[in-house]
Amino acid sequence: MALVQPEFTKITSGIVGSEGPVFDKTGTLYVVAPTANMEGDKFGGQVLKVDIEQKQANVLCLPVINGDGGAPAGCQCDKDGNIMIADMRLGILKVQSNGHYTQICQVDDEGNIMQGCNDCHYDYYGNLWVTAPAGKIAPHPYTRSMEEAFGSLYCLTTEGEVKKVATDIQFPNGLAVQHDSDGKPKILVVAETPTKLLLAFDITSDNQLENRREWGKMPGDLEGGADGMDFDEDGNLLVAHWGSGHIEVFGPDGGKPRQRIKCPFQKISNLHFVPKSKTVYVTEHDDDALWKFTWERPGKPQYCEL
Numbered sequence: 001m002a003l004v005q006p007e008f009t010k011i012t013s014g015i016v017g018s019e020g021p022v023f024d025k026t027g028t029l030y031v032v033a034p035t036a037n038m039e040g041d042k043f044g045g046q047v048l049k050v051d052i053e054q055k056q057a058n059v060l061c062l063p064v065i066n067g068d069g070g071a072p073a074g075c076q077c078d079k080d081g082n083i084m085i086a087d088m089r090l091g092i093l094k095v096q097s098n099g100h101y102t103q104i105c106q107v108d109d110e111g112n113i114m115q116g117c118n119d120c121h122y123d124y125y126g127n128l129w130v131t132a133p134a135g136k137i138a139p140h141p142y143t144r145s146m147e148e149a150f151g152s153l154y155c156l157t158t159e160g161e162v163k164k165v166a167t168d169i170q171f172p173n174g175l176a177v178q179h180d181s182d183g184k185p186k187i188l189v190v191a192e193t194p195t196k197l198l199l200a201f202d203i204t205s206d207n208q209l210e211n212r213r214e215w216g217k218m219p220g221d222l223e224g225g226a227d228g229m230d231f232d233e234d235g236n237l238l239v240a241h242w243g244s245g246h247i248e249v250f251g252p253d254g255g256k257p258r259q260r261i262k263c264p265f266q267k268i269s270n271l272h273f274v275p276k277s278k279t280v281y282v283t284e285h286d287d288d289a290l291w292k293f294t295w296e297r298p299g300k301p302q303y304c305e306l
Contacts, residue, residue: 011281014057015036015289018033018269019033022076028097029281030083032073034071043089047085068090071090072085073087076121078304084128090137090138114162115133115152118134123179123303127158129188132151145172146170153169157207169199172193174229189215196225197215198237198254200213230273233299237250238261267284273298278299
């Protein structure tokens with residue numbers, strides 16, 4: 001396994017629980033601070049807009065629903081320039097560029113209370129796939145599936161339905177959709193953090209999941225596991241390996257990593273390619289910071305770029 005050591009540049013720090021980097025259609029970068037303003041078990045997380053030139057992150061909004069603060073953890077941009085947020089306390093949120101936000105739903109399409117969400121990824125058809133490692137959303141008590149495997153997966157379809165499509169997962173975290181050569185969603189890859197596994201599910205034509213299996217595994221026996229991820233244009237999957245100081249690079253068929261990217265920090269949480277670029281932005285928890293580096297090839301186009 002080849003070790004790659006690119007030069008990293010720090011953009012800014014002090015983003016408490018730094019997560020979820022994403023670019024909108026105008027090239028504006030957003031990140032989230034899930035544990036900012038946290039007091040005891042009360043959350044007060046932030047969505048931030050990053051001024052890359054000034055190397056400064058400014059608060060766009062602090063999501064609160066019915067008096068309960070959010071813990072925004074993962075982001076994606078839709079075709080209209082809205083930022084879709086996976087929130088550990090509030091489920092799925094839609095945030096506009098002016099900071100106005102709405103909670104998508106409190107129950108799924110079967111009437112069950114939503115679970116708290118961690119990350120999300122659009123397929124090329126416009127369906128949003130979401131990991132949900134937490135228990136019932138606020139105002140219910142905050143719980144996580146780190147030990148008991150009650151984590152789930154949702155699909156927010158283009159019709160606006162929120163379907164629970166899988167469960168019994170131990171803290172599902174980052175995720176990414178693999179498409180076939182015609183742009184059809186084919187496989188959903190999901191990080192199961194405590195087990196160090198990357199799980200795969202086949203995506204059916206009616207936005208369901210089947211054939212759960214092991215797709216890959218993070219190397220080593222250090223604390224931590226797979227977190228956020230993104231595909232490059234050759235179909236390689238770059239996966240943040242929290243606690244290891246590396247980003248693991250898997251080939252299109254998974255298995256063992258082909259390469260390891262050495263980072264100047266240990267607790268890598270997420271990563272995201274600049275559209276049509278080899279530049280990758282990375283969040284980490286050592287210094288609650290945002291960094292960037294240059295990869296060997298550009299990222300795979302995101303849904304909002306198509």
